[in-house]
Amino acid sequence: MNMEPLEIFTVYSAVESEAAVYRDITADVMSDLRLASAVGRIRVEIYPAKSLYMMTAILRDVEMPIRISDMATVETSYENGEDYVKITIDREKYMPDLTRYLWDKYTPANVVQADRWTILVRAEDSKKDAADLPAHIIANPSKNLHADMVEFSIRAVPEGFRVRYHTFENNEFTFIASEDIIEPNQLNHAKKMMDELRSAVPDVTETKNADGKEKREARNRAENTEEEQ
Amino acid sequence: MGTVYEPYVFNGGVYKHGRIIELLEDVGGYLVNKMITITEVTMDMVIPEDDVPLIEELAKKQLGTLTKSPLTGVEIAVVSPTLASHHLPHSACDIAEYLRHPGAKTTMIGLARGMGRRVSLNDDFERKLINEHDIALYCLGSFKDCIVNKKPRLFEGVEVPIVATGGPEDIDVEEINGADMYIGSMGRLSHRMRSTNEINALDTMNDRVAELVEEMRRRQSKDPPAILPARAMKEIENQIPEIGKSLAPSPLVLKISGVRVKLPYDLFHERVRNVEFDEGPKLGEIADITRSKMNDYILVQIKPKSEVGFEI
Secondary structure, three states: OOOOOOOEEEEEEOOHHHHHHHHHHHHHHHHHOOOOOOEEEEEEEEEHHHOEEEEEEEEOOOOOOEEHHHHEEEEEEEEOOEEEEEEEEOOHHHHHHHHHHHHHHHOHHHEEEEEOOEEEEOOOOHHHHHHHHHHOEEEOHHHHHHHHHHHHHHHHOOOOOOEEEEEEEOOEEEEEEEOOOOOHHHHHHHHHHHHHHHHOOOOHHHHHHOOHHHHHHHHHHHHHHHHHO | OOOOEEEEEEEEEOOOOHHHHHHHHHHOOEEEEEEEEOOEEEEEEEEEHHHHHHHHHHHHHOOOEEEEOOOOOOEEEEEEOOOOOOOOOOOHHHHHHHHHOOOOEEEEEEOOOOOOOOOOOOOHHHHHHHHOOOEEEEEOOOOHHHHHHHHHHHHOOOOOOEEEEOOOOOOOHHHOOOOOEEEOOOOOOOOOOOOHHHHHHHHHHHHHHHHHHHHHHHHHHOOOEOOOHHHHHHHHHHHOHHHHHOOOOOOEEEEOOEEEEOOOHHHHHHHHHOOEOOOOOEHHHHEEEEEOOOOOOEEEEEOEHHHHOOOO
């Protein structure tokens, strides 16, 4: 299903102001874990008197593995009498992964970050390496998504709700937490929440809480795709 | 009628700040805490009410500022139901940090089993530790149902005034069993308190806690401690020089009716007991000196005038 980031983001609680607080908390945690672009639709329901917290989320189509060519341009360069592989960064998001990969391969002593957007690598055969590097996979966002979603739920849930249940199938994530045993009717309610979320029609104004940078990236990607078409 | 003291904080340059201390001692005031950060100095002090303009004048000459700090000499326990990420670092740390601005000393206490609704409770050690403070401020969450119906269990056995903070604004303090004050708009957060509303809520908290302290001091003035706690603190500092070697950030903490001495009880309690005053009595005669629940420190609780029979 094609979705905008956070096209549906609703939080329900019996008291409206408490729902607003939990909406902020959910948005903050999502932003901390950089999940705003991965989550398409999310609904949270909180019943404090019953010590019950339910969250259903539909994730957007998971990103493909990231190659160096997806985030940077690689070429050879001759500076101060030495041959280098010059990496010019286009997308900073995967910088830690790229640095980790280069350090492992060339050792930190041979990786010089000249400025924010440029990395120079001292390689034995810089021409060969400059040709090979772009195809290397440095990050696989889908691999960490399940763990991140669990982390997200645990951070967002009210404190003390230690009985937890979660499922993650076909990009659909359900999480229930309570202080008591989770009952079958609560599971059924979560399923119903998921069905409603799946069939809901998004309101375009709902994307306002998406993380600014992620939203911008998503829009740029969408524009690029349109141009290509 | 005895001298009335006012708490103030001086902020200014390190250069010649000793002149402020000298004048303070000359007028009979007490330096509570001094902190030097590179070229700046912050000094908490209590000044006799009539002599405040003198110090103010000198502070102005030194290009420093003298501002009233209503919470100087108050030790507050900032209690969060647990040490989990739901409370720390936001908002409990923000609250503790903000209470220090007007001069309070804060202790962060995370309860071992305070989480949730069904199981939340406190234990004997925690109750005793909280009771060593002047005020207990509980950082509670965002659900009214929890604050009103479940969390008051955490107040059981706490004898010092209790301030509860939480998210909902529409709770009346009478609804919370055991609390003396409720401050809203400060519930669960997962970001630093920095927006206008959040800073306003913290300002309100400081004002209201200051009101509570004023009320506590007013009540105390009817039967004051046998000696001014700030004076007892000064004498302990003068007569036990080892206090200067204590590695605790503030080795002597002034409380509303006592002092916490951050030295090992077994080694120093006799010497604290034998601290002498010019008028004759020793500290042990006019104060209860006990072992603190906090790191085996020494707790000096000055007895009221009615119990000792005189005031010095």
